[in-house]
Ligand code: HT7
């Protein structure tokens with residue numbers, strides 16, 4: 001298929017002001033009759049042909065303004081409907097299509113999940129329901145009449161407000177929904193099924209009552225309270241933080257078990273992967289609760305950033321996604337701890353987006369070409385997109401940022417907008433030229449900022465030289481410099497920030513140095529003694545700083561930096577230095593070593609009861625093996641990386657045994673469970689301590705873990721203990737796994753944890769076990785959550801076993817990708833992404849990975865999703 005290009009954008013020849021859908025759901029052969037009103041846009045010549053998108057469609061009948069269309073007036077195939085000579089004035093096409101939702105394994109369009117009919121239309125799923133102008137700049141008002149068997153589907157939901165419902169005879173019933181807000185087809189949704197509901201109510205800031213419903217399979221209502229609470233908090237927060245009020249009489253959320261992604265923001269009817277709705281302490285971990293809170297908020301926030309203002313075309317995806325991620329991150333920061341949330345978000349960015357930006361799949365936050373849009377729901381568009389918004393706020397300040405947001409909502413409400421439209425609002429609000437800043441949307445690649453420092457005692461000046469490099473990426477060999485906000489502090493010997501008497505060499509706004517050139521020499525005057533520079537505080541820009549501080553400077557910052565993020569960063573930088581040196585040593589057959597001063601500083605912080613336990617837990621989490629591999633860059637031997645990682649953790653566990661044991665001993669096993677940030681932080685710290693002690697392999701530590709597993713009263717502690725036992729290959733591991741599945745085998749979301757723990761075990765027998773688990777009755781390749789839990793986590797979170805030297809891990813994942821390519825290409829393509837860093841392996845593994853990739857590329861037929869990723873990965 002040819003690539004789609006941003007430069008080729010042109011509006012459609014026709015607009016669609018209204019759509020009326022009549023959907024007759026049946027076990028076999030669902031009929032959809034769409035009456036679509038068209039008007040000719042200005043500039044379209046009268047009679048210009050109308051071309052509608054379709055995808056695997058079966059047309060039953062076609063009529064124009066109520067009269068059947070003559071066979072020579074149109075052509076129709078599975079993927080296109082063409083009306084050859086439309087009337088010059090407004091007209092309506094009535095098209096009936098026959099669908100078979102039960103065999104729709106792609107989970108795009110109308111499909112069935114455990115008996116429930118549901119839809120997924122973003123990005124291009126609506127064209128699998130009826131022929132349409134299926135693109136985001138065609139906004140229409142929808143009315144939907146649904147009809148189904150009353151027993152099979154007592155619940156009938158669609159977008160907007162309910163209008164009418166009643167009996168349809170023959171055991172069937174109907175409902176009519178009307179959405180007054182014009183929307184693109186990707187926001188269309190319907191749900192029909194036998195579902196239970198938790199209802200509640202929200203009164204908006206202007207006093208309007210909104211009826212809220214969270215729909216789930218029967219038996220699960222007791223597990224939706226947290227999601228409902230998160231929804232109400234999100235609605236209030238959007239009013240308070242962004243002045244955004246909800247705009248319909250109802251807001252419904254439906255949880256389904258079969259879903260390609262996390263959730264979908266359909267207008268007034270959000271559809272969720274049940275993983276992001278269902279929670280009780282027995283089955284959900286603290287991370288699950290935080291995920292539910294964030295995703296519920298994210299989808300709700302789309303009501304304004306995505307739905308009321310949508311994207312002109314799919315190249316503008318970050319307009320809604322980057323902005324909405326930024327909003328959900330801010331929400332979670334306000335609900336929980338801001339520094340802890342920031343550290344967690346930066347870890348995610350580094351582990352997901354940095355490798356994307358540094359590999360064959362690198363693309364700008366706003367791509368300029370794509371072959372398959374589903375492959376651009378990426379960490380770059382979402383997470384780097386959010387970082388770009390955060391930098392914008394840092395640069396123009398909180399007040400101008402809020403004015404810019406207000407202007408954006410006011411000016412573009414009801415529009416399908418672009419990044420240029422968005423930035424123009426901030427340029428106006430801040431009275432600032434943002435042209436150079438806009439490069440963040442156009443240039444791929446993570447910039448490096450090299451820093452050199454010099455203190456002149458006689459002149460009392462402190463000089464920082466900052467040099468940025470934006471690396472070449474596929475299709476972009478040369479780059480212009482970025483506008484980079486560097487939030488900084490000059491930390492004095494007493495740990496406080498030092499004053500200075502003036503600065504030159506770059507614009508400085510408060511505590512932010514603004515880099516605009518490839519190189520800046522920034523001179524601070526009147527600096528009493530040499531400070532330790534604390535740069536990129538709060539991770540003020542998505543770059544790789546290379547400050548080259550000494551070990552003693554870093555341990556100093558670890559202990560004293562006034563910025564919590566940079567305390568953590570200093571610790572991570574130190575750990576990374578040791579991990580990289582250790583990996584090199586292990587590669588040469590040597591022994592990795594840990595720096596005692598670092599471990600002692602870590603011990604002091606971790607043992608400091610005045611600090612937030614969640615922060616202390618994050619300090620204990622040294623960079624992961626994939627992070628180390630990325631830092632190494634090339635000739636990576638994952639076994640050497642793992643040896644280095646293990647050695648550092650054993651060193652920490654051994655040297656800090658007293659403080660870690662004290663943390664474990666201080667745990668109150670009778671404390672009631674609450675899924676709040678404070679409780680989660682305490683559990684994170686205790687479990688990190690238990691895991692590090694287990695890393696030493698001491699029998700007593702493993703016994704204590706096994707006891708913690710058996711006595712656990714919540715899933716966070718149970719899963720943490722199980723993971724430590726299984727990954728440490730403890731003698732108690734198999735019994736614990738058996739006990740877990742015995743108790744939770746009937747709960748799919750818990751089964752996912754059981755599968756993932758085994759798939760991520762860094763053990764030689766793991767691949768055989770994973771292969772055997774594909775035949776387990778609780779596993780199915782039809783279900784994306786099961787597939788991701790077993791195969792996705794094996795491929796992305798088990799570096800030594802996926803990249804086994806004999807290539808068997810690569811071959812296994814390649815076989816799965818080939819198999820899924822036929823049933824669910826979207827999920828297949830996402831799993832395939834695990835190969836993206838194949839070129840950085842040492843030669844033997846590199847050859848094995850390439851062979852596996854070529855086997856995928858050779859499959860016929862090959863979906864566009866998988867072909868696109870495999871071609872770019874091999875290019
Ligand atoms: N806007 C949604 C992204 C999405 C999606 C969701 C489910 C299945 C397929 C999908 N394709 C794209 C989710 C979000 O970012 O809010």
Ligand code: ZN
Pocket residue numbers: 298302320321324
């Ligand atoms: Zn989103």
